[in-house]
Amino acid sequence: MKTKLMTTLIAATFTVGAQAQTGPIRVGVVTPLSGTYAGIGQQVKWGLDLAAKEINGGGGVMGRQIELIYEDEEANPAVAVQKAEKLFQVGKVDFLTGTVNSGSTLAVGQVAERNNRLIATTVSFADSITADKCSANVFRVNARAGMQSAALADWMASTKPNANVFYLGPDYEMGRSTVAAFKSAAESKGAKTVGEVFAPLDNKDYSPFFGQMRSARPTVIYTSVAGNDTVRLFTQMAEFGLNRNVQVVGASGTVTSQNLKAIGSAADGFVTGVGYSTSIDSAENKKFVASFEAANKAQPDLYGADSYGVLFFYKAAVEKAKSTDTDKVRTAMRGLQWATPQGIKTMRAGDHQAMQDMYAVKVNGGKFEIVGKVAAATAIGPDACTKF
Amino acid sequence: MSSALDWLQFVLAPQMVNGLSIGVAVVLMALGLTIIFGLLDVINMAHGEFYAIGAYGAVALIGLGMSFWWALALTPLLMAVLGYVTERGLIQRVFHSKDRHTLTLLLTFGVGIVLEDVLKIVFGANPLRVEAPITGATELVGLFFPNYRLFVMAVGGLLIVAVWVLVFRTSLGAIVRAAAFDRYMSASLGVPISRVYAATFAFGVALAGISGVLLAPIYSVFPTMGRDFVLIAFSVVIIGGMGSIKGAVLAGLLLTQVQSISSLFISPVWNDPLLFGIMVLVLMWRPQGLYGKLGNA
Numbered sequence: 254m255k256t257k258l259m260t261t262l263i264a265a266t267f268t269v270g271a272q273a274q275t276g277p278i279r280v281g282v283v284t285p286l287s288g289t290y291a292g293i294g295q296q297v298k299w300g301l302d303l304a305a306k307e308i309n310g311g312g313g314v315m316g317r318q319i320e321l322i323y324e325d326e327e328a329n330p331a332v333a334v335q336k337a338e339k340l341f342q343v344g345k346v347d348f349l350t351g352t353v354n355s356g357s358t359l360a361v362g363q364v365a366e367r368n369n370r371l372i373a374t375t376v377s378f379a380d381s382i383t384a385d386k387c388s389a390n391v392f393r394v395n396a397r398a399g400m401q402s403a404a405l406a407d408w409m410a411s412t413k414p415n416a417n418v419f420y421l422g423p424d425y426e427m428g429r430s431t432v433a434a435f436k437s438a439a440e441s442k443g444a445k446t447v448g449e450v451f452a453p454l455d456n457k458d459y460s461p462f463f464g465q466m467r468s469a470r471p472t473v474i475y476t477s478v479a480g481n482d483t484v485r486l487f488t489q490m491a492e493f494g495l496n497r498n499v500q501v502v503g504a505s506g507t508v509t510s511q512n513l514k515a516i517g518s519a520a521d522g523f524v525t526g527v528g529y530s531t532s533i534d535s536a537e538n539k540k541f542v543a544s545f546e547a548a549n550k551a552q553p554d555l556y557g558a559d560s561y562g563v564l565f566f567y568k569a570a571v572e573k574a575k576s577t578d579t580d581k582v583r584t585a586m587r588g589l590q591w592a593t594p595q596g597i598k599t600m601r602a603g604d605h606q607a608m609q610d611m612y613a614v615k616v617n618g619g620k621f622e623i624v625g626k627v628a629a630a631t632a633i634g635p636d637a638c639t640k641f
Numbered sequence: 642m643s644s645a646l647d648w649l650q651f652v653l654a655p656q657m658v659n660g661l662s663i664g665v666a667v668v669l670m671a672l673g674l675t676i677i678f679g680l681l682d683v684i685n686m687a688h689g690e691f692y693a694i695g696a697y698g699a700v701a702l703i704g705l706g707m708s709f710w711w712a713l714a715l716t717p718l719l720m721a722v723l724g725y726v727t728e729r730g731l732i733q734r735v736f737h738s739k740d741r742h743t744l745t746l747l748l749t750f751g752v753g754i755v756l757e758d759v760l761k762i763v764f765g766a767n768p769l770r771v772e773a774p775i776t777g778a779t780e781l782v783g784l785f786f787p788n789y790r791l792f793v794m795a796v797g798g799l800l801i802v803a804v805w806v807l808v809f810r811t812s813l814g815a816i817v818r819a820a821a822f823d824r825y826m827s828a829s830l831g832v833p834i835s836r837v838y839a840a841t842f843a844f845g846v847a848l849a850g851i852s853g854v855l856l857a858p859i860y861s862v863f864p865t866m867g868r869d870f871v872l873i874a875f876s877v878v879i880i881g882g883m884g885s886i887k888g889a890v891l892a893g894l895l896l897t898q899v900q901s902i903s904s905l906f907i908s909p910v911w912n913d914p915l916l917f918g919i920m921v922l923v924l925m926w927r928p929q930g931l932y933g934k935l936g937n938a
Contacts, residue, residue, distance in 0.1 A: 292766075423909045453910050457860055457869050460659040461904050465654050467785075484768045484861045492787040492859070494778055515768035515861055 263396040277320040278577060281331050281340035284351035286325040292511050293353050293376060293556050299549045300560030315570045322346060326357055333357035334364055341368040347577045352561050355379035362391040363416035370581050381425035383606035387638035389517040392586060392605040394566050396528030398434055400611050400632045401505050404526030408613035408625035409473060413500055419471035420449035423478050431477035431504045446469050456482060459489050466495060484515045491519040508616060510554055523616045529555035529595055530614050530621050531615060541594040562593035602636035652857055652905065657786055660901025664788045665797035668893035670874035672804055672886065673848035679884025680821040680841045683732060683745040687753035688868030689844045695853025696718055697760055701770050709774035713808060717847040717853045724846025725899045728839040761864040773858035793855050801890055819843055876920040884932030892931060
């Protein structure tokens with residue numbers, strides 16, 4: 254009796270297994286389609302849709318089509334967890350991506366662990382995701398904050414050696430951690446700190462800080478404010494002539510295509526470190542930018558480029574593993590090399606952080622120009638993951 | 642000794658001038674609020690959104706090819722029309738109910754939310770830019786100050802004086818004050834009360850609108866900008882005395898100085914707790930504020 258039941262169960266498992274291996278490969282996307290980060294979610298969707306179309310048009314992955322299933326996480330980790338659980342349990346997705354907010358990525362990573370599935374983020378910057386909070390089920394294909402700081406610090410050390418740097422960050426977790434990260438990267442390359450100040454988020458007027466900034470006589474000002482705060486800070490700095498003879502640098506989220514127009518000429522000369530720029534001079538990137546623009550009537554940014562790349566990462570891993578089985582795909586992903594618009598990326602086996610060349614870009618007349626490049630191996634920094 | 646003088650000249654003085662320029666902006670917002678409250682007994686929760694509409698009005702008019710100066714002159718007129726219509730069409734409907742305070746507060750709160758979303762749909766969520774019509778900066782005894790901010794302070798000062806003269810030195814102002822003091826007596830003396838109400842509301846909204854235009858080049862324009870000054874303006878009105886013009890001016894300038902100078906010594910993150918702490922203390926010990934109501938002033 255018992256044996257018969259077992260046989261039936263095993264047979265049932267095999268049937269389900271066989272079925273799953275022939276239908277389309279289901280990829281879940283939990284991303285903010287509404288709310289503050291809707292602009293980022295839009296880029297994620299554009300990038301993924303374009304990649305899925307190209308992969309499916311070229312015969313799919315091992316002959317199977319890719320099917321994308323979207324869920325709106327509203328940039329809220331609690332919602333992201335529910336939607337991810339739903340996609341794993343009900344949607345039976347093989348792989349999941351799309352989380353933007355670092356809190357969502359960490360929370361969804363735990364859901365993936367419980368469901369024995371793999372996820373990859375294409376946007377989240379927080380270093381911890383592939384360091385002290387790393388997970389065997391979580392991969393990151395985009396550059397983390399530390400790599401962006403390394404690229405910027407390297408550019409600063411070569412163009413403004415031994416700079417006197419003043420730091421201005423928004424007063425919350427992200428602001429303080431970005432300032433701390435860049436400060437240590439800059440100081441290790443000889444820069445001196447002459448002052449730092451943290452302004453409240455959604456600050457109206459930065460002029461009360463300008464006296465302090467001026468009297469510190471910095472040669473470089475680093476800031477990690479974002480969104481509307483950047484518009485005000487830069488407009489007011491120009492108003493008070495504070496950016497004259499001073500190099501302004503900052504986090505990669507400080508000046509984006511969303512606020513660049515409103516900052517206007519006050520953004521000129523701003524330099525940041527990023528993992529992607531539309532002006533990367535390679536055949537792959539030119540082809541990617543052209544098809545992205547044709548499909549979406551907008552330019553890709555770093556989020557769009559990395560979300561485009563993640564499906565090729567998954568495709569390469571599945572083809573190497575010859576399976577969509579979680580353990581086999583995980584093994585295939587470790588150390589995997591795959592082609593992206595930024596060139597060949599390598600997934601570091603020890604912490605699941607992608608290695609890639611990093612760029613310093615400068616705003617000039619409303620466009621980002623590449624002014625420096627740091628090799629992947631130099632930018633990535635030590636492996637701090639001890640969990641697997 | 643000389644370092645102390647240096648500190649006064651290069652740290653404290655600029656900080657106070659900066660505080661003054663923010664103070665003028667706050668007073669302009671608080672004036673409209675306090676006038677509307679003083680006369681109509683309506684707490685206008687949509688005041689911040691009217692400020693935002695003023696700024697967007699400037700963006701739209703400049704987009705049509707007008708100069709900043711034309712936008713500055715035309716926007717308050719358009720805002721006055723919008724204010725008049727809002728008062729007649731919406732506020733007037735719930736005004737005579739028993740629960741006037743609650744109803745008008747909820748009504749204007751709702752209007753504010755609707756207006757904010759309308760701005761987002763019409764103009765998009767991304768910030769927009771209004772170029773300052775006056776550029777450059779002036780150096781005064783080692784103090785470096787942008788010309789446009791000097792201009793805003795001058796215009797703001799003039800507006801404050803003009804409002805004071807209008808309310809306290811003209812017959813129009815006398816009618817308004819009389820209506821605020823005793824609406825039944827004024828009505829029986831032939832004052833067209835409901836039109837005075839609508840016109841006063843329109844005047845308050847126009848003041849919010851002109852602040853929006855004046856401050857747009859400094860603070861940029863985006864749908865949620867209305868929340869910026871409205872909280873501090875509310876606390877200024879409460880501390881100065883609900884409905885008092887003198888109180889709003891005094892409290893506005895004082896509070897922004899407290900904020901500016903305190904941020905030299907403690908983290909600016911404490912600005913808001915400090916401000917609202919003062920408001921709570923005033924409400925506990927002098928709930929009527931520094932000065933009384935418009936009608937009694």
